[in-house]
Amino acid sequence: MNEEQNELFTFPCHFPIKIVGEHGNDLDKFVMEILEEHVQNPKTIKLTTKDSSKGTYISVSASFEAHSKSQLDDIYQKITANKKVKFAL
Numbered sequence: 001m002n003e004e005q006n007e008l009f010t011f012p013c014h015f016p017i018k019i020v021g022e023h024g025n026d027l028d029k030f031v032m033e034i035l036e037e038h039v040q041n042p043k044t045i046k047l048t049t050k051d052s053s054k055g056t057y058i059s060v061s062a063s064f065e066a067h068s069k070s071q072l073d074d075i076y077q078k079i080t081a082n083k084k085v086k087f088a089l
Helices: 027-038 069-080
Strands: 013-022 046-051 057-066 085-088
Touching: 013 027, 013 069, 027 046, 027 057, 027 069, 069 085
Parallel strands: none
Antiparallel strands: 013 057, 013 085, 046 057
């Protein structure tokens, strides 16, 4: 990430993330475990889920208080490394 992109965030900040994966894999629990491991104050984590119209996929939307770019990088790397995850935004 270049210097200009780094200035897009002022930490700490409220940060949303959305993860999509196949339904039935406890994706919400997996995401919560990763966030609890990396978020300084787990009480700031808010998590919601939504099933796709056919029930094939589930999306997990989470928001939390982020404190650094490296924290966000670690979260994205751990979440997207899991085969349960189709993509994360």
